[in-house]
Amino acid sequence: MAGLHKSEFENPVIRWVDSRLPIFTMMQKEYGVFPTPRNFNYLWNFGALAMVNLVIMIATGIFLAMNYTPHATMAFDSVERIMRDVNFGWLLRYVHANGGSMFFIVVYIHLARGLYYGSYKMPRELLWILGVVILLLMMATAFMGYVLPWGQMSYWGATVITNLFSAFPLVGDYIVTWLWGGFSVDNATLNRFFSLHYLLPFVLVGVVFLHIAALHITGSNNPLGIEVKGPQDTLPFHPYYTIKDSVGICVYLIVFALLVFFAPNYLGHADNYIPANPLVTPAHIVPEWYFLPFYAILRSVPDKLGGVLLMFGSIGVLALVPWLDTSPVRSARYRPVYRILFWVLVLACAVLLVCGGKPPEGIWVVLSRVATAYYFLHFLVILPVLGKFERPLPLPESISRAVLADGGGGGPLPGGAAAKPMEKA
Amino acid sequence: MAESAAAPHPAPHSGGAEVTKRDFLKLVAGAGAAVGVGAIVWPMIDSMNPAADVLALSSTTVDLSPIVAGQAITVVWRGKPVFVRHRTPTEIEEARAADKLRLPDPATDASRVKPGHDQWLIVVGICTHLGCVPLGNRSTEVRGEYGGWFCPCHGSEYDTSGRVRRGPAPANLPVPPYAFEGDTKIKIG
Numbered sequence A: 001m002a003g004l005h006k007s008e009f010e011n012p013v014i015r016w017v018d019s020r021l022p023i024f025t026m027m028q029k030e031y032g033v034f035p036t037p038r039n040f041n042y043l044w045n046f047g048a049l050a051m052v053n054l055v056i057m058i059a060t061g062i063f064l065a066m067n068y069t070p071h072a073t074m075a076f077d078s079v080e081r082i083m084r085d086v087n088f089g090w091l092l093r094y095v096h097a098n099g100g101s102m103f104f105i106v107v108y109i110h111l112a113r114g115l116y117y118g119s120y121k122m123p124r125e126l127l128w129i130l131g132v133v134i135l136l137l138m139m140a141t142a143f144m145g146y147v148l149p150w151g152q153m154s155y156w157g158a159t160v161i162t163n164l165f166s167a168f169p170l171v172g173d174y175i176v177t178w179l180w181g182g183f184s185v186d187n188a189t190l191n192r193f194f195s196l197h198y199l200l201p202f203v204l205v206g207v208v209f210l211h212i213a214a215l216h217i218t219g220s221n222n223p224l225g226i227e228v229k230g231p232q233d234t235l236p237f238h239p240y241y242t243i244k245d246s247v248g249i250c251v252y253l254i255v256f257a258l259l260v261f262f263a264p265n266y267l268g269h270a271d272n273y274i275p276a277n278p279l280v281t282p283a284h285i286v287p288e289w290y291f292l293p294f295y296a297i298l299r300s301v302p303d304k305l306g307g308v309l310l311m312f313g314s315i316g317v318l319a320l321v322p323w324l325d326t327s328p329v330r331s332a333r334y335r336p337v338y339r340i341l342f343w344v345l346v347l348a349c350a351v352l353l354v355c356g357g358k359p360p361e362g363i364w365v366v367l368s369r370v371a372t373a374y375y376f377l378h379f380l381v382i383l384p385v386l387g388k389f390e391r392p393l394p395l396p397e398s399i400s401r402a403v404l405a406d407g408g409g410g411g412p413l414p415g416g417a418a419a420k421p422m423e424k425a
Numbered sequence B: 001m002a003e004s005a006a007a008p009h010p011a012p013h014s015g016g017a018e019v020t021k022r023d024f025l026k027l028v029a030g031a032g033a034a035v036g037v038g039a040i041v042w043p044m045i046d047s048m049n050p051a052a053d054v055l056a057l058s059s060t061t062v063d064l065s066p067i068v069a070g071q072a073i074t075v076v077w078r079g080k081p082v083f084v085r086h087r088t089p090t091e092i093e094e095a096r097a098a099d100k101l102r103l104p105d106p107a108t109d110a111s112r113v114k115p116g117h118d119q120w121l122i123v124v125g126i127c128t129h130l131g132c133v134p135l136g137n138r139s140t141e142v143r144g145e146y147g148g149w150f151c152p153c154h155g156s157e158y159d160t161s162g163r164v165r166r167g168p169a170p171a172n173l174p175v176p177p178y179a180f181e182g183d184t185k186i187k188i189g
């Protein structure tokens, strides 16, 4: 039939739809038979986990918004009402608040995975950059969400972060007034933050779609960092990776549930249960834990503009990694020096995370300066230079060769090619 | 259209830099569209700036008579805290003495008060670093080494003229626009 897509589905209803709008064919191609490297480890679960997390945030957020009042005099009380009076309101709010933390845990691991296995290298540069855009959008969304309960931390966090823009010469103050819609953080600010907090997650959905679309053009990287050479290197996504992802999702949900049901306020700040007071700044204002490394970078510089530029630069530099890293080898498994320096970078980030939560004095200032210096050194100096001098280990010929050679490394393998390791077992 | 009829396929890069009527029309249409989009976007952007009612609430009157020397109060102006401090003669002297030092944001004490009202220091109580409210308006709070205010957020210290003396803050506490209405009353804004 002219004009209709030739559907391979048997079910008449599905076939009728699919011939006119081949979404079933597309799903089958992209998530059913999609050829996926056969040697993924569990670090490859975190993309799927992030997607699940985004869905959880949107679902809980929509229902919270039904009971939330975005007004400076009513927001705090409406959140307390959600906690006390609304049926399961406490659950929605605790899932949403801790979901923010889980989202960052998942995405930071996902990102570190990319750095370790060189997933940002040709041809996946744009895929990586879209990931950095996702990170920025997430940060903006989480920041504005944290303002909504209108507690002391909400208010003063909003004040300090929006004031960052005043560091820019000439236009800084106009930008800040414009962001606030007034002369301080106030009702106008709360209203627009709510509007944007509702909007940005859907923008995120759009960018995630592009991220996945780009992924399905280049195909996934894998722990060996070598390209797929043929069908013997891949498995169909379903059922192999749908199952592996499901296992990961169960573990993730267990951790999530532990947080929500046993320590729902562990990652929060008690000060945020005090209503916002524009005349009194709490003694220690600290952002949510997932912003602490950036906060530490900000405070490690004694100059206001310098601190702000360095903080934004610390994310900007990530977008440049595909060009900063000059090594042709992707996976750190075959880069003996990079493999060590990767962990030094992780350590530097951990130090920054701790320092960001401490008062900016004494040893904490020194430590955050050292860690900030290493962070930038790693990306701007070590990555470009190391690629030229490091002697990579010999790469395996192909994924299937490597996997079958060590039998245990990738776990027992189903499918025709796996017959040999099964004999060994 | 006459040109395009004469040369049915005017390849964009053929024959060097021939400027056609079509190029001109494209430019004009593009520029027109850009102006149009700008004209629609600007109202949206500007709607985020302070609204008329926010601007209208922009002056506050303060009665100074109950504030004794050495004491300070906080009033709200445009949603921001404003410190109104009745300085003691020693505090004024300290501030004047510091005029000669190298200050991060140089300003004389005289330029920060109204002539004849040296005892009254009126400054916006918002740290010029990242906007926290410095401590020190109550005499029980820490005032830092320079006797003015101390910001708990990142440790900036201000003197008895509200000038930054130490810490990451780049500028002095700003003096809001205000005028004396009689000896014991001011209008801020």
Ligand code: HEM
Pocket: A054, A057, A058, A059, A060, A061, A062, A063, A064, A065, A068, A079, A093, A096, A097, A099, A100, A103, A138, A141, A142, A143, A145, A146, A147, A148, A149, A197, A198, A201, A202, A204
């Ligand atoms: C990327 C996804 C999202 C992230 C990272 C995020 C993050 C946050 C965070 C950190 C809070 C503060 C929680 C607290 O301490 O109380 C919050 C609050 C809130 N969010 Fe979201 N959110 C997301 C999506 C959404 C969506 C899609 C909606 C609405 C459709 C929404 C509606 C709300 C509401 C109404 C609140 C205030 C109630 C409360 O404080 O719990 N969120 N969000």
Ligand code: FES
Pocket: B127, B128, B129, B130, B131, B132, B151, B152, B153, B154, B155, B156, B167, B168, B169
């Ligand atoms: S806000 Fe006052 S020192 Fe940073």
